[in-house]
Amino acid sequence: MIPIGKFSRICQVSVKTLRLYDQIGILKSAYIDANSSYRYYEPDQLDTMIFIQRYKRFGFSLEEIKSMLEDVNSNHIEKLIERKTALIQQKTDLEATISKLRILIECIERKENMIENILGNYEINIVEKQPISIYGLRQEMSVADF
DSSP states (O other), X not given: OEEHHHHHHHHTOOHHHHHHXXXXXXXXXXXXXTTTOOEEEOTTHHHHHHHHHHHHHTTOOHHHHHHHHHOTTOOOHHXXXXXXXXXXXXXXXXXXXXXXXXXXXXXXXXXXXXXXXXXXXXXXXOOOOOOOOOOOOOOXXXXXXX
């Protein structure tokens, strides 16, 4: 059995994280000493920890990871495909934001007027409209009437 301190160093997570995982039931310690309340882990629990760390990197919540660990008969392909799609969309959004930021930085470096540069692509026309009357009718009715 591996003491919690050594297990935390092997897994590169804090002891506090391991205690949290034990508390929420995502990675229960194999043995808890009755006298000292010290936690011990089995070597085969390293595989579970690797699974947890990998899925956390993919952006899954601890609740999602726990449910996947409990459902050992599933390969979770649908959830992985959904996560991949979401990450690709995030990447696209970030690339667009980075592109806009790059343009802004270039404008600032060239000491251009940012307002002119930003609004330079737009034509603004001010148009006055005559006021129009709008009428409404209010009636009380029940949900069944709706």
